[in-house]
Amino acid sequence: MGKYVGIFWSALAVGAAVVAFAPIFVAAQSAPGAKAAARTTAKAETNIDTTREANSQNWVVPRMADGHPDFSGYWNSLTFTPLERPAKFGNREFLTAEEMKERFRSGLRGSYEPGAQGSEDRYGGELFNPDSVDYDATTYGLSPWQNGIKPNPRTSLVVDPPDGRIPPLTAEAKARLDVGVRPGGTFPYVVDDHHGGAVVHADNARDLGLNTSCLTQSGGPPLIPAEYNSGLFIAQNPAYVLIETETGSEFRIIPLDGRPHVSSDIHQWHGDSRGHWEGDTLVVETTNLRPDHTYRNGDPRTQKITEYFKRVSVDTIEYKFMVDDPSTWTKPWSAIIPMSASTGPLFEYDCSENNNDAVNILAGARAFEKKAAEGKPISQK
Amino acid sequence: MTPDTVHPRGLMIGFVIVAGAVFMLMTGGRSTGQAPAPSAVKVPTPGQFPPYRAPRTADGTPDLNGIWQAFVTADIDVQDHDAQAGPRPDMMGVYGAWPGGQGVVEGGEIPYKPEALAKKKENTEKRMVVNITSDPHRHDTGDPELKCYMPGVPRANYMPFPFQIIQTPHVIMMAYEYARALRTIYMENDKTIPQEPPADSWMGWSRGHFEGDTLVVDSKGFVPYSWFDRAGDYHSDALHVVERYTHASPYHIMYEATIEDPNVFTRPWKMSFPLYRRMEKNIQLVDFNCTEFVLDLLYGQYSKKVDK
Numbered sequence: 001m002g003k004y005v006g007i008f009w010s011a012l013a014v015g016a017a018v019v020a021f022a023p024i025f026v027a028a029q030s031a032p033g034a035k036a037a038a039r040t041t042a043k044a045e046t047n048i049d050t051t052r053e054a055n056s057q058n059w060v061v062p063r064m065a066d067g068h069p070d071f072s073g074y075w076n077s078l079t080f081t082p083l084e085r086p087a088k089f090g091n092r093e094f095l096t097a098e099e100m101k102e103r104f105r106s107g108l109r110g111s112y113e114p115g116a117q118g119s120e121d122r123y124g125g126e127l128f129n130p131d132s133v134d135y136d137a138t139t140y141g142l143s144p145w146q147n148g149i150k151p152n153p154r155t156s157l158v159v160d161p162p163d164g165r166i167p168p169l170t171a172e173a174k175a176r177l178d179v180g181v182r183p184g185g186t187f188p189y190v191v192d193d194h195h196g197g198a199v200v201h202a203d204n205a206r207d208l209g210l211n212t213s214c215l216t217q218s219g220g221p222p223l224i225p226a227e228y229n230s231g232l233f234i235a236q237n238p239a240y241v242l243i244e245t246e247t248g249s250e251f252r253i254i255p256l257d258g259r260p261h262v263s264s265d266i267h268q269w270h271g272d273s274r275g276h277w278e279g280d281t282l283v284v285e286t287t288n289l290r291p292d293h294t295y296r297n298g299d300p301r302t303q304k305i306t307e308y309f310k311r312v313s314v315d316t317i318e319y320k321f322m323v324d325d326p327s328t329w330t331k332p333w334s335a336i337i338p339m340s341a342s343t344g345p346l347f348e349y350d351c352s353e354n355n356n357d358a359v360n361i362l363a364g365a366r367a368f369e370k371k372a373a374e375g376k377p378i379s380q381k
Numbered sequence: 382m383t384p385d386t387v388h389p390r391g392l393m394i395g396f397v398i399v400a401g402a403v404f405m406l407m408t409g410g411r412s413t414g415q416a417p418a419p420s421a422v423k424v425p426t427p428g429q430f431p432p433y434r435a436p437r438t439a440d441g442t443p444d445l446n447g448i449w450q451a452f453v454t455a456d457i458d459v460q461d462h463d464a465q466a467g468p469r470p471d472m473m474g475v476y477g478a479w480p481g482g483q484g485v486v487e488g489g490e491i492p493y494k495p496e497a498l499a500k501k502k503e504n505t506e507k508r509m510v511v512n513i514t515s516d517p518h519r520h521d522t523g524d525p526e527l528k529c530y531m532p533g534v535p536r537a538n539y540m541p542f543p544f545q546i547i548q549t550p551h552v553i554m555m556a557y558e559y560a561r562a563l564r565t566i567y568m569e570n571d572k573t574i575p576q577e578p579p580a581d582s583w584m585g586w587s588r589g590h591f592e593g594d595t596l597v598v599d600s601k602g603f604v605p606y607s608w609f610d611r612a613g614d615y616h617s618d619a620l621h622v623v624e625r626y627t628h629a630s631p632y633h634i635m636y637e638a639t640i641e642d643p644n645v646f647t648r649p650w651k652m653s654f655p656l657y658r659r660m661e662k663n664i665q666l667v668d669f670n671c672t673e674f675v676l677d678l679l680y681g682q683y684s685k686k687v688d689k
Contacts, residue, residue: 064439065439065440066439072549072551203684203685204676204677204680204681204684204685205676205677205679205680205684206676213672213676214672215670215672215673216670233565235547235549235552235554236549237438237446237547237548237549238439239446240446240547242547242554242556244554244563244565249563250561251556251561251563253545253547253556253665253666255665259663260663262665262667266667268667268668269668269670343573344573344574345565345567345574345575345579346565347579347580347582348531348563348580348582348583348584350530350531350582350583350604351672352528352529352530352672352675352679353525353530353531353583353606355679356515356516358679358680358683359513359514359515359680359683360515362680362683362684363515363683365685366683366685369685
């Protein structure tokens with residue numbers, strides 16, 4: 001345990017060093033035109049010269065033999081930043097230095113319980129719910145700071161529209177979604193019993209949803225971080241980019257040769273991705289999603305997700321995605337998730353091969369029914 | 382036609398030849414005009430490839446990139462076998478029937494220890510007995526393929542599905558259409574990756590290096606649950622596989638695997654077969670996420686019975 005404590009404090013120290021640069025970073029990002037000037041001034045004023053800062057000054061984009069930027073390696077998309085901007089920030093895009101520091105510290109505290117991470121909306125505005133701590137995620141190397149997470153100055157991942165909120169649903173989408181949300185969430189089988197408890201609706205494995213039944217667990221698009229195991233591995237050559245996501249060991253193979261998409265009669269769990277270069281940015285367009293696995297229950301016929309990968313520092317990919325789905329949202333919207341450099345390897349994630357959850361949840365539901373039929377109901381509270 | 386006259390048709394042929402040569406130059410010689418003169422073309426003899434040197438990647442290693450597929454029936458039985466009716470012929474007819482085929486095992490027989498051969502026979506008998514529990518006994522019976530579990534090595538390479546090799550200087554990725562299994566072959570030049578398997582896995586822990594034109598992959602760290610075929614051929618967690626991938630032509634890789642497992646076999650044994658390059662225009666892997674198709678098989682015994 002001593003080892004972990006040591007790492008913890010050094011992680012905080014690194015965090016603090018980065019936080020010291022926060023106002024500069026924020027200023028630079030708020031006024032892109034003045035970026036270079038702001039950075040130079042900042043360096044003179046702060047007079048802090050950590051190794052990390054020195055490295056990033058000398059850093060150049062690593063390139064493949066074909067001249068394109070090299071994205072290969074291990075990355076992590078974990079974040080403490082909510083997808084949508086909390087109302088209290090209004091139109092403010094960036095946190096103050098103090099706010100960023102607090103969010104990072106709060107996020108790190110929450111790291112000790114995977115379910116509490118990065119979910120400002122989940123716990124009523126609190127990043128960290130101390131009552132929910134079940135076990136110490138650091139024991140398993142699952143906490144964000146063990147995976148290279150860094151402070152993010154943004155108030156929300158959504159950057160467009162400017163209010164940081166996902167645009168309103170179209171009337172068509174409202175009607176479609178009112179019919180009932182398809183199973184696909186994390187725990188669709190846990191149903192509120194309206195008496196402070198929960199009942200399990202689990203007639204068969206399909207009721208458990210895509211995640212618990214091991215049909216798909218990650219892979220995107222977009223590459224949205226989960227509470228843990230948000231590691232990515234990117235392999236790249238001149239013709240293809242392969243992106244492996246840790247949870248479920250799922251992968252996308254992205255051809256870069258300009259070929260057309262497959263026919264609209266083919267539907268894929270992670271869609272059909274095509275990549276091309278726009279300068280040093282890798283642009284990946286995905287269509288052909290499955291009707292039961294679109295992003296945020298969008299329309300598989302119209303949903304197109306465009307991802308932009310850009311190396312911005314020695315240890316960061318700026319990952320931006322744009323969701324264009326005119327039959328679901330009134331306008332396209334975009335979000336930015338910084339991906340931090342991490343270390344490998346990714347372990348094989350055998351999901352269906354080892355799915356105890358499905359057996360136990362279904363067997364539990366049958367046992368409950370049997371008891372209930374015998375007139376001996378069990379509280380599942 | 383006399384030597385001092387030039388027939389207009391000869392002129393035309395000459396023009397076509399010159400134009401063809403220019404076109405070949407412009408296209409890098411990859412046009413149909415590349416075919417050798419008719420007298421040089423021979424009908425290939427199976428098992429024999431003319432000498433061939435593989436193209437190289439930018440870092441100078443043999444280029445194995447492509448989508449490949451085996452066309453043997455080893456997934457049914459790696460040893461010689463007759464055609465057979467599949468399960469439920471009353472319902473499945475020929476949809477469910479399995480083709481016969483010649484085995485891929487060098488010498489024909491897998492050198493089982495006597496007690497291991499008995500286990501293999503039990504596997505064959507219980508290949509469709511599926512009893513999924515919330516503990517490792519789920520693996521006691523039933524072919525993992527039937528359950529859409531990851532195919533393991535070398536079985537992944539002779540499933541009747543394509544797989545894609547994506548080669549980079551540090552890793553070679555092998556992405557399988559079947560059950561979306563994925564292998565990472567860590568090349569020798571990546572010093573950040575442990576030599577020894579950090580954990581057991583279905584697809585193993587693989588280190589690779591090149592010997593001339595051959596990619597040599599050394600894999601261990603396997604879980605003891607995967608099988609080699611539907612015939613119940615199996616291994617333990619002591620499995621050690623050394624594979625050799627050698628370009629035999631622009632369209633073929635000769636594949637060889639040496640299987641070692643002192644818990645199960647009396648000596649190491651080999652299998653070999655060619656992999657064929659899939660040549661369809663715009664070929665790509667499509668999903669075969671078969672877990673979707675086995676939910677009732679796996680969890681039917683725990684599901685609510687619905688009156689139809």
